Amino acid sequence: MSSARPKTGMNSFQLRQGVVVRVDRGVATVELPGGRTVRSSWGGALLAAVHHDPEAAPTTGDRVRLRFWPDDRITVESVDPRTTVLTRADADGSARRQTLAANIDVVAVVEGLVPAPDRHRIARLLALARAGGAQPVVILTKADLEPEAPRMAAELQENCACPVHAVSSEQGSGLEEVRALFAGGRTVALLGASGAGKSSLVNVLSGDEVMRVNALRRDGKGRHTTVTRELHPVAGGWVIDGPGLRSAGITTAAGLEDTxxxxxxxxxxxxxxxxxxxxxxxxxxxxxxxxxxxHPDRLDSYRQLVAEGFRQERRHDARLRHEEVRTSKVRHKSLRRQYQNPPAGDRW
Known part of the structure; x- marks a missing residue:
C-alpha cells in the first residue's frame, strides 16, 4: 500500500470515504479508493462519541469518513454503521469491551496441531466470532507435523458445527480451502495464540513476507511478533492478522449453542x-x-462460558444504565442552572 498523500486543493468541508487498515494510539491509517493511504487523527465529533462510548472508536476494517483540512490535517469525522464486529471483554473482568475488528465476513480461529490444540480456547474464540455475526471457521496449522491431522479436524468439525481445515504452510497443503474463504473480496480475520501460525499463513497466502515470523520458544509456545491488527490484501480478498490471544473474554452467551x-x-x-x-x-x-x-472437559467449558457470557451481559447492561443516569443528571443540572440564572434578555 502506498503512503502518498492525496492531492490538496479539494474543498476542506468535503468528506471522503476510506477503510481503516491499522490503528495506532488514536491515529488511523486509512486506505482511500485507488489504494492510497493516509494517516488521520480523530475529529471533534468522533472524540465526543468515543468519550460517551469507547466502542465507537475506529478499528481495523471500519469504513470511515475523512475531512481534509487546508493546513494538511486529516481527521476521521465519523464511522459508518458496521455489518459485523469482533469484540472481546477486557481482561480486567470489567464491563468494558475492546473492539478488535469490524466488517468481517469470516473469523478464522487458528490453532496449531503441535503442541496439541487447546479445545477450550477454540470454543471461546468461536463464541466471539458467532457473537459478532461473522461466519466462523477453524484452521488447524502444522498439519505436516501431526499424522492424525485429518481425523482431528473431522472430530472437531463434528463438535463445533463449522468448517475445519487442516493446513501446512510449510508444505502448502490444505491451502485451497483457505483461499476459497476470500472469494468475492471477502474479509477474513485471524484469531489465535502466538505461535499458532497466523503470520506464516498470511505470508504463504499473499506470496510475500508481509508479516514477520519468529521461531517458537523451546517449550513450543509462540513469541509476539504482531503488535497491531492490520488489513492486508491476499487471495483476492482481505485478511486481518493481529497480536496473539491466549485467551479472550466473551461478551455474551449468544452463539454458545452453535459452538x-x-x-x-x-x-x-x-x-x-x-x-x-x-x-x-x-x-x-x-x-x-x-x-x-x-469428554467431561467439554461440559465444563460450556458451563464456564455460559456463566461468563451472562455475567458480562449483566455488567454491560449495568454500565449502560449507569451512563444513562449520569448523562441525565448532567442534563438536568444544566437545565436547573439555566432556570435559576437565565440570560438577562430572558428576565421578566
Whole structure:
C-alpha cells in the first residue's frame, strides 16, 4: 500500500470515504479508493462519541469518513454503521469491551496441531466470532507435523458445527480451502495464540513476507511478533492478522449453542427440558460422558462460558444504565442552572 498523500486543493468541508487498515494510539491509517493511504487523527465529533462510548472508536476494517483540512490535517469525522464486529471483554473482568475488528465476513480461529490444540480456547474464540455475526471457521496449522491431522479436524468439525481445515504452510497443503474463504473480496480475520501460525499463513497466502515470523520458544509456545491488527490484501480478498490471544473474554452467551452443537443435540434428548446435566435421571449428557462419547472437559467449558457470557451481559447492561443516569443528571443540572440564572434578555 502506498503512503502518498492525496492531492490538496479539494474543498476542506468535503468528506471522503476510506477503510481503516491499522490503528495506532488514536491515529488511523486509512486506505482511500485507488489504494492510497493516509494517516488521520480523530475529529471533534468522533472524540465526543468515543468519550460517551469507547466502542465507537475506529478499528481495523471500519469504513470511515475523512475531512481534509487546508493546513494538511486529516481527521476521521465519523464511522459508518458496521455489518459485523469482533469484540472481546477486557481482561480486567470489567464491563468494558475492546473492539478488535469490524466488517468481517469470516473469523478464522487458528490453532496449531503441535503442541496439541487447546479445545477450550477454540470454543471461546468461536463464541466471539458467532457473537459478532461473522461466519466462523477453524484452521488447524502444522498439519505436516501431526499424522492424525485429518481425523482431528473431522472430530472437531463434528463438535463445533463449522468448517475445519487442516493446513501446512510449510508444505502448502490444505491451502485451497483457505483461499476459497476470500472469494468475492471477502474479509477474513485471524484469531489465535502466538505461535499458532497466523503470520506464516498470511505470508504463504499473499506470496510475500508481509508479516514477520519468529521461531517458537523451546517449550513450543509462540513469541509476539504482531503488535497491531492490520488489513492486508491476499487471495483476492482481505485478511486481518493481529497480536496473539491466549485467551479472550466473551461478551455474551449468544452463539454458545452453535459452538457446542454436540452438547445442544444431547441436551435435547434429556428427559427434563430444564435439565442441568448434573444429577437428573434420564440425562443424555451424563450418559454420553459415562459412555466415553463426550469428554467431561467439554461440559465444563460450556458451563464456564455460559456463566461468563451472562455475567458480562449483566455488567454491560449495568454500565449502560449507569451512563444513562449520569448523562441525565448532567442534563438536568444544566437545565436547573439555566432556570435559576437565565440570560438577562430572558428576565421578566
Amino acid at each position: 457446542f452443537a454436540d452438547l445442544t443435540t444431547l441436551a435435547g434428548r434429556c428427559r427434563f427440558a430444564d435439565c442441568t446435566h448434573a444429577v437428573e435421571p434420564g440425562c443424555a449428557v451424563i450418559a454420553a460422558i459415562g459412555a466415553g462419547d463426550l
